[in-house]
Amino acid sequence: MHLSGLQIRHFRNLADQQLDLPAEGVAIIGENAQGKTNFLEAIYYLETFRSFRGSRDDKLVAFGAEFFRVAGALVGESPRDGVEVAAAFQAKGKKKKITVDGDEPERLSDGLGQLAAVVFSPMDVALVSDGPGARRRFLDIVLSLSVPGYLVALQRFRQILSQRNAALRDGRMQSTVESWDEGLIESGAQVMEDRRQWVERWRKEFSVYYRRVSGTLTSRIQYQPGVKLEGAEDRGMIVDAFRAALFESREREARLGNTVVGPQRDDLFLTVEEGDAHRDLREFGSGGQRRTAALALRLVEAATIREARGQEPIILMDDVFAELDPGRSERILSLMEEEETGQVLLTVPKESDIRLRRDSLPRWRINNGVLEW
Numbered sequence: 146m147h148l149s150g151l152q153i154r155h156f157r158n159l160a161d162q163q164l165d166l167p168a169e170g171v172a173i174i175g176e177n178a179q180g181k182t183n184f185l186e187a188i189y190y191l192e193t194f195r196s197f198r199g200s201r202d203d204k205l206v207a208f209g210a211e212f213f214r215v216a217g218a219l220v221g222e223s224p225r226d227g228v229e230v231a232a233a234f235q236a237k238g239k240k241k242k243i244t245v246d247g248d249e250p251e252r253l254s255d256g257l258g259q260l261a262a263v264v265f266s267p268m269d270v271a272l273v274s275d276g277p278g279a280r281r282r283f284l285d286i287v288l289s290l291s292v293p294g295y296l297v298a299l300q301r302f303r304q305i306l307s308q309r310n311a312a313l314r315d316g317r318m319q320s321t322v323e324s325w326d327e328g329l330i331e332s333g334a335q336v337m338e339d340r341r342q343w344v345e346r347w348r349k350e351f352s353v354y355y356r357r358v359s360g361t362l363t364s365r366i367q368y369q370p371g372v373k374l375e376g377a378e379d380r381g382m383i384v385d386a387f388r389a390a391l392f393e394s395r396e397r398e399a400r401l402g403n404t405v406v407g408p409q410r411d412d413l414f415l416t417v418e419e420g421d422a423h424r425d426l427r428e429f430g431s432g433g434q435r436r437t438a439a440l441a442l443r444l445v446e447a448a449t450i451r452e453a454r455g456q457e458p459i460i461l462m463d464d465v466f467a468e469l470d471p472g473r474s475e476r477i478l479s480l481m482e483e484e485e486t487g488q489v490l491l492t493v494p495k496e497s498d499i500r501l502r503r504d505s506l507p508r509w510r511i512n513n514g515v516l517e518w
């Protein structure tokens with residue numbers, strides 16, 4: 146699948162324009178603050194209807210404008226597989242409207258993932274360096290777009306959790322708190338099981354990607370659940386473990402006014418090999434090692450799309466070689482050329498930074514939000 150056309154109106158600093166995009170992709174060259182990241186942000190918005198930078202929708206509306214709209218034409222294997230996805234946001238009233246081939250899906254979540262893309266960005270290092278919330282967000286996006294039922298379970302879990310926490314905070318009776326337990330356990334167990342399965346499925350690939358980029362050492366990924374799950378092999382056993390953990394933490398949660406066990410405490414534990422040991426990348430990893438692990442996570446995300454959705458993801462690369470040593474950059478390039486055979490949209494500050502696809506990508510320039518070729 147690739148993006149064949151894009152229409153942009155009032156999105157950040159981007160000029161209103163209608164673009165035809167080549168199937169192989171394009172390299173976009175532009176100086177700082179010209180709109181390179183904004184351009185990739187606009188495209189990715191069509192996948193999740195959110196900014197990949199974590200910006201609120203009202204920040205995406207061009208200064209002085211009242212709304213933004215982005216529309217993309219997607220073409221599949223055969224041109225008949227095409228679909229048009231559009232997203233618009235009205236600042237006044239904060240109204241968001243999604244359409245797929247002109248029709249508004251019943252729920253926003255039904256329109257998710259029409260566009261299949263993965264963003265590689267220097268900001269990805271936060272996936273490794275930041276707190277557990279960053280890794281849970283990563284998991285949630287990847288799983289919402291690849292595992293049927295995950296998003297529904299997650300949303301249900303979150304809703305019940307916030308009601309249960311409110312009851313704890315207000316010092317409600319134990320029976321009131323417990324009335325939320327079955328729903329919490331059921332939805333939470335599904336979330337944990339899906340997360341654990343995903344990590345199990347991709348553990349090996351993660352290590353292989355890491356090693357191929359680093360050239361020497363390897364790294365491991367482990368699921369670190371917010372409920373002790375040792376020995377819990379299936380959903381029923383996860384349910385039992387979660388129930389037991391809730392029971393055991395009753396006093397602590399009453400004291401803290403908060404639910405202290407569950408997938409809201411999950412994390413991904415990332416380590417790097419050092420001698421005979423494996424050390425926590427977050428605590429001990431160098432900048433380059435963390436970047437490499439973040440990159441491996443993105444490569445796994447791309448592989449997940451390929452497997453779950455049966456299509457090549459569009460690769461959005463935002464100035465990714467900026468902070469990697471030449472050896473790593475070279476190895477990433479050869480890996481990308483092998484693995485990522487779909488459309489590639491990459492941004493660089495200087496022409497000499499384009500090395501992907503042996504320079505064969507068409508080159509565009511971006512100046513003050515205007516794309517030219």
Ligand code: ATP
Nearest residue numbers: 157158177178179180181182183204205206207208
């Ligand atoms: P760099 O190479 O430094 O990463 P870039 O080309 O990726 O630069 P962007 O982040 O895409 O730059 O664009 C930054 C520009 O967009 C800034 O000048 C900023 O003021 C402008 N900008 C951000 N949000 C808005 C908005 N809502 N409306 C208008 N302009 C905006």
Ligand code: MG
Nearest residue numbers: 181182183463
């Ligand atoms: Mg940028």
